[in-house]
Amino acid sequence: MTNAIKQNQVCYRTFHLDQPWSLESYEKIGGYKIWKSVVAGEIKPDFIIQSIKDSMLMGRGGAGFPTGLKMGFVNRDKPGQKYLVCNSDESEPGTSKDRFILSKNPHQLIEGMAIAAYTMGATVAYNYMRGEFMHEFNQCEKALQEAKEAGLIGHHVLGSKISIQIHNLIGAGAYIVGEETAMLESLEGKRAMPRYKPPFPANYGLYGKPTTVNNTESLASIPVILEKGAEWFKSLGTEKSGGTKIFSVSGHVAKPGVFELPLGTSFKDLLKLCGGIRNNRGCKAVIPGGSSMKVVPGKTMLGAEMSYEGMKAVNSAIGSGGVIVMDDCTCMVHALTCIVKFYRDESCGQCTPCREGTGWLHEMLLDILSGKGKVEDVDRLVDVANKIEGRTICAFGEAVAWPVQSFIEHFRDEFVYFCRNGESMISGTKNGK
Amino acid sequence: MSEYQLDQSVLKKIDQWAKKFPKEQPRSAVIKSLRFIQDHYGWLSDRQLDALAKHLNIPAIQVYEVASFYSMYHRKPVGRYTIGICDSISCMLCGSHDLMHYIENKLGVKPGETTKDGLFTLEEVECLAACTKAPVLLINGKDYYENMDPKSVDDLLEKLSQGDS
Numbered sequence: 220m221t222n223a224i225k226q227n228q229v230c231y232r233t234f235h236l237d238q239p240w241s242l243e244s245y246e247k248i249g250g251y252k253i254w255k256s257v258v259a260g261e262i263k264p265d266f267i268i269q270s271i272k273d274s275m276l277m278g279r280g281g282a283g284f285p286t287g288l289k290m291g292f293v294n295r296d297k298p299g300q301k302y303l304v305c306n307s308d309e310s311e312p313g314t315s316k317d318r319f320i321l322s323k324n325p326h327q328l329i330e331g332m333a334i335a336a337y338t339m340g341a342t343v344a345y346n347y348m349r350g351e352f353m354h355e356f357n358q359c360e361k362a363l364q365e366a367k368e369a370g371l372i373g374h375h376v377l378g379s380k381i382s383i384q385i386h387n388l389i390g391a392g393a394y395i396v397g398e399e400t401a402m403l404e405s406l407e408g409k410r411a412m413p414r415y416k417p418p419f420p421a422n423y424g425l426y427g428k429p430t431t432v433n434n435t436e437s438l439a440s441i442p443v444i445l446e447k448g449a450e451w452f453k454s455l456g457t458e459k460s461g462g463t464k465i466f467s468v469s470g471h472v473a474k475p476g477v478f479e480l481p482l483g484t485s486f487k488d489l490l491k492l493c494g495g496i497r498n499n500r501g502c503k504a505v506i507p508g509g510s511s512m513k514v515v516p517g518k519t520m521l522g523a524e525m526s527y528e529g530m531k532a533v534n535s536a537i538g539s540g541g542v543i544v545m546d547d548c549t550c551m552v553h554a555l556t557c558i559v560k561f562y563r564d565e566s567c568g569q570c571t572p573c574r575e576g577t578g579w580l581h582e583m584l585l586d587i588l589s590g591k592g593k594v595e596d597v598d599r600l601v602d603v604a605n606k607i608e609g610r611t612i613c614a615f616g617e618a619v620a621w622p623v624q625s626f627i628e629h630f631r632d633e634f635v636y637f638c639r640n641g642e643s644m645i646s647g648t649k650n651g652k
Numbered sequence: 653m654s655e656y657q658l659d660q661s662v663l664k665k666i667d668q669w670a671k672k673f674p675k676e677q678p679r680s681a682v683i684k685s686l687r688f689i690q691d692h693y694g695w696l697s698d699r700q701l702d703a704l705a706k707h708l709n710i711p712a713i714q715v716y717e718v719a720s721f722y723s724m725y726h727r728k729p730v731g732r733y734t735i736g737i738c739d740s741i742s743c744m745l746c747g748s749h750d751l752m753h754y755i756e757n758k759l760g761v762k763p764g765e766t767t768k769d770g771l772f773t774l775e776e777v778e779c780l781a782a783c784t785k786a787p788v789l790l791i792n793g794k795d796y797y798e799n800m801d802p803k804s805v806d807d808l809l810e811k812l813s814q815g816d817s
């Protein structure tokens with residue numbers, strides 16, 4: 220039953236309050252309690268790392284790497300400067316979730332960043348927001364000011380020996396900044412071009428110093444996990460996917476929206492929360508984790524569960540939690556062209572397969588849309604995608620290859636039809652871009 | 653001829669921002685400094701980039717390569733208001749292409765162009781992370797207008813035009 224699903228238990232837990240972004244509201248629900256215990260020496264770094272590991276929190280930025288494991292990569296006792304970076308770039312098409320943590324619950328993010336920074340032995344942390352997030356940036360600045368005035372952040376936190384400086388930053392427009400090493404380049408004031416790995420940021424990060432990059436939702440989950448216990452968090456989800464995940468559901472649903480739900484919630488229930496497909500139409504296809512993830516036929520999704528293993532079972536992934544829903548009037552050729560255009564525009568241009576390949580893909584799709592496509596083009600699209608995949612410095616290559624491969628795998632007929640007939644199989648589709 | 657100087661108010665903001673980074677990393681401040689300059693002057697001219705390089709004490713190329721990489725910088729004059737229309741997937745599924753055509757017709761300009769009165773520059777922008785409120789418009793790179801349709805576009809353009817007089 221849909222109304223039995225508990226929402227907003229972790230990152231969005233202040234949202235029911237008046238002025239959820241204020242220090243007063245955050246403290247009312249027990250905010251900063253954990254940070255105070257950490258500062259008082261009652262909670263030790265080893266315990267924090269173990270708890271996050273036990274909670275099974277996986278990176279919520281898209282790659283799903285276990286957060287606790289990552290926390291242990293930087294040796295806190297090694298002398299020298301270290302950095303924590305919060306990735307608030309939120310640029311994956313279909314994804315709109317971190318934005319609300321930043322604007323409505325910034326203190327929880329600050330607390331999470333402080334705990335994570337302290338645990339890895341970093342005294343400086345940056346929260347890098349995408350360039351358009353001026354409102355969110357202002358909200359974070361206000362919250363940071365409040366936290367500093369309360370002595371929670373800064374030199375000698377609450378009179379202790381601990382120092383943590385947090386800085387809010389804002390970018391200037393580039394999807395690739397969201398890739399963690401590109402973000403480090405951008406923090407250094409350079410073009411956001413991903414770095415070769417290894418060395419990994421834990422060894423050679425910002426200004427060459429050990430650095431951890433975590434997504435906003437991952438960091439904001441930390442205080443709640445430590446307050447309520449790893450077991451509590453883990454048990455919200457499934458055996459293999461601990462806790463909650465924020466899903467932003469967009470596209471052809473009656474009531475698009477953002478929902479923080481237990482992992483393992485069925486897609487059917489999520490769809491119910493969104494009022495179903497709009498105009499009572501059928502569910503043709505869903506991209507469950509932001510436009511970089513593989514598309515899944517609607518019928519398959521209706522039997523699937525929103526968890527890491529559940530999405531793997533349908534050959535896709537939770538990714539960033541950006542759930543893009545397409546009804547049965549959607550022309551898949553147009554939809555893919557729109558997705559590919561994004562990657563063409565946003566390729567940083569560093570790796571040839573990506574820079575050239577995204578252009579080829581887009582040109583071929585434009586040819587198909589304008590009636591100049593040949594049936595062989597369908598296989599050629601897959602061929603180009605296959606040749607980008609795995610041949611780039613960062614995962615941007617996969618991010619464009621996966622949609623192309625999966626759209627054609629599941630909806631080949633539509634692509635072939637368009638090439639043969641010079642028009643969409645879906646009636647009423649205009650020759651858009 | 654005296655050397656070109658950036659406005660004092662802008663330099664103050666830049667210096668304040670640079671404090672977020674280690675002293676020996678002035679380059680880190682470039683990204684936001686260019687936005688301070690753009691907010692003040694409307695766009696980024698070569699002599700402003702040169703002046704910024706000088707102020708931060710870094711080679712000019714390090715400023716130019718940033719200015720040409722990130723999409724929010726304007727290297728040419730733009731209208732008083734930039735209107736960005738998101739044309740990524742969620743907005744496209746919710747009719748952003750029709751909305752773009754509507755605005756193109758209404759203003760008589762294509763993306764990248766500015767209206768003759770210098771009021772509006774139309775832009776195609778990529779996903780703005782407001783996908784559940786598609787289609788989305790972004791004014792001047794910071795103000796979001798969500799769930800847009802022709803009627804709300806009319807109202808918005810009307811409001812902006814009047815705000816100008």
Ligand SMILES: Cc1cc2nc3c(=O)[nH]c(=O)nc-3n(C[C@H](O)[C@H](O)[C@H](O)COP(=O)(O)O)c2cc1C
Nearest residue numbers: 278279280306308309310397398399433434437614
């Ligand atoms: C092309 C590309 C874009 C990305 N964009 C984002 C983003 O906008 N936000 C984000 O948190 N992670 C993004 N990531 C993932 C980051 O590289 C990194 O895995 C993540 O920030 C780590 O945090 P997490 O472990 O908490 O998820 C992107 C990765 C790639 C390859």
Ligand code: FES
Nearest residue numbers: 738743780782783
């Ligand atoms: S697709 Fe338009 S805001 Fe995300």
